[in-house]
Amino acid sequence: MTTDTDPTGRDTALDRDRDNPLCARRDLFQLPDGIIYLDGNSLGALPRSVPERLSRTVTEEWGRDLIGSWNSAGWIDLPGRVGAKIAPLIGVADRDVWVSDSTSVSLFKTMVAACRLRPERTAIVVEKGTFPTDGYIAASVARVLGLELRWCDSNDPLASIDEDVALVSLTHVDFRTGAMFDMGAVTEAAHAAGALILWDLCHSTGAVPVDLTGHRVDFAVGCTYKYLNGGPGSPAFMYAAPAHQGELDQPLSGWMGHARPFDMELGYEPVDGIGRLASGTPPVLALAALDAALDVFEGVDHDSLRAASLSLTDYFIELVDARLGGSLEVITPRSHDRRGSQVSLRHEHAYGIVQALIARGVIGDFRTPDVARFGFAPLYVTHADVYDAVDHLVAVMEQEEYARAEYSTRNAVT
Ligand SMILES: Cc1ncc(COP(=O)(O)O)c(C=O)c1O
The missing domain is CATH 3.40.640.10 (Type I PLP-dependent aspartate aminotransferase-like (Major domain))
Structure with a gap:
């Protein structure tokens, strides 16, 4: 049961993970320690059975x-x-x-x-x-x-x-x-x-x-x-x-x-x-x-999959709105019937932002000219990941860490 309605508190993330019936599926994947992987919309994570x-x-x-x-x-x-x-x-x-x-x-x-x-x-x-x-x-x-x-x-x-x-x-x-x-x-x-x-x-x-x-x-x-x-x-x-x-x-x-x-x-x-x-x-x-x-x-029903994906993207947008208010433009539609499973943020330093996040262990990607993309794979991304990723994003923006990266098309994959 969700008790904490303040999205800016980490307890909210933990409550939402407890409410998510798919959360246990994360154990089916081999994810490296210390990494928050928000790039499953480009290359999915490795299932342990493979x-x-x-x-x-x-x-x-x-x-x-x-x-x-x-x-x-x-x-x-x-x-x-x-x-x-x-x-x-x-x-x-x-x-x-x-x-x-x-x-x-x-x-x-x-x-x-x-x-x-x-x-x-x-x-x-x-x-x-x-x-x-x-x-x-x-x-x-x-x-x-x-x-x-x-x-x-x-x-x-x-x-x-x-x-x-x-x-x-x-x-x-x-x-x-x-x-x-x-x-x-x-x-x-x-x-x-x-x-x-x-x-x-x-x-x-x-x-x-x-x-x-x-x-x-x-x-x-x-x-x-x-x-x-x-x-x-x-x-x-x-x-x-x-x-x-x-x-x-x-x-x-x-x-x-x-x-x-x-x-x-x-x-x-x-x-x-x-x-x-x-x-x-x-x-x-x-x-x-x-x-x-x-x-x-196996055994994952359509409704749970979609509900988990929407809950993760909703939460990311909620936190970006609440903690970064306006400094990054959410270009992904907010209405559920127009949104897939990723959230894209527009910023003139999008490339540097993505590189600074990767240096901190938060993997998203960049799409030219000015889009930072974050994918939310509902079987292994948790609300706690979302919370921690936004925490890093706030630090990257406050400390202007994005200014250190030089864009080159050779680096464009991640
Ligand atoms: C919408 C879409 N179509 C096609 C592709 C890629 O095609 P291929 O698998 O032939 O590289 C991508 C790759 O990201 C894609 O996003």
């Missing part, structure tokens, strides 16, 4: 059982098996998710496949503030298929959707600001104009549950190294609505998407179902790590 699983896959399955492991260890089924673990987090059936390539490659494959379902249409819509790769890939898709690339305003994407549009491709939660689209309303408007919709769920899955089936979403793609904790460069997932799967004509139609890959036939005949989005040999080691990592979500 090293053991990777070691088994390498030494026993690969080292001892060699090529037989494609069957005996089920390597060949990993893209669909891992997809089935992600499916509940995005509100779709287990058999409809495939995990194999990078997000960028997955975007290319699904965007082309989607546009080919609307051959009479001439445009593809993406938002101006989208993550760069989404825009670059959409531009390439437009060139390959001879379509118009139409940039929409993220404040009003519907204004750019008309009967010429084949596909609307949007990032559900904005990587820079943490602002979230109304998935239901935008999907409905795209459909009303006869267009298909693709959602990039990189900044949603694992922190912001979504209901793709309920919203009748056509396609979705998302990375697995952020809130899904799959490790650096872990492969992305792709979803295609069952109604589209029979018609999918994806552009990287390699042998792994063939109905009978080991018949080595000359002509390409796609397999039924989501597996036709496959191209080449699956990345087994990365999939094994991700498979183990996803077990931290």
Whole structure:
């Protein structure tokens, strides 16, 4: 029960952690002592189950059982098996998710496949503030298929959707600001104009549950190294609505998407179902790590996940307002239905602020030109972390520690 209503007291943090049913999940992660990790929206923390699983896959399955492991260890089924673990987090059936390539490659494959379902249409819509790769890939898709690339305003994407549009491709939660689209309303408007919709769920899955089936979403793609904790460069997932799967004509139609890959036939005949989005040999080691990592979500219900994420971001905003009143601008929407699981602060010295915090053991990141980002992974970040992080932030601002860092694009990752 929460007793202390003063957000500036640390007791409030401890009370809120006691009220959070997911708090115990933190023990499933290997987090270094003395670090407050608020960068799970870039690279998720390491689940304890992963090293053991990777070691088994390498030494026993690969080292001892060699090529037989494609069957005996089920390597060949990993893209669909891992997809089935992600499916509940995005509100779709287990058999409809495939995990194999990078997000960028997955975007290319699904965007082309989607546009080919609307051959009479001439445009593809993406938002101006989208993550760069989404825009670059959409531009390439437009060139390959001879379509118009139409940039929409993220404040009003519907204004750019008309009967010429084949596909609307949007990032559900904005990587820079943490602002979230109304998935239901935008999907409905795209459909009303006869267009298909693709959602990039990189900044949603694992922190912001979504209901793709309920919203009748056509396609979705998302990375697995952020809130899904799959490790650096872990492969992305792709979803295609069952109604589209029979018609999918994806552009990287390699042998792994063939109905009978080991018949080595000359002509390409796609397999039924989501597996036709496959191209080449699956990345087994990365999939094994991700498979183990996803077990931290077992038994986690959507409501608790979202409630924990909102409680953490609310608390961070509350403390920044109360203790730093106005010196840093909160650019993340305050309304719950417009917010993902990160909070972004704007300041002219944002780069220096992030570097000073890292020196103090509080890891967030910087996005050009002036944004400090803090991600709140609901399975391992606590309200006590939030309280302590803001304490450090107050010290950084009071002592002007941000003035010591020199910005260089080479340092831009963290
Ligand atoms: C919204 C979004 N899309 C795509 C990507 C990255 O794509 P890839 O996994 O191909 O590097 C990111 C990476 O942060 C992202 O935030």
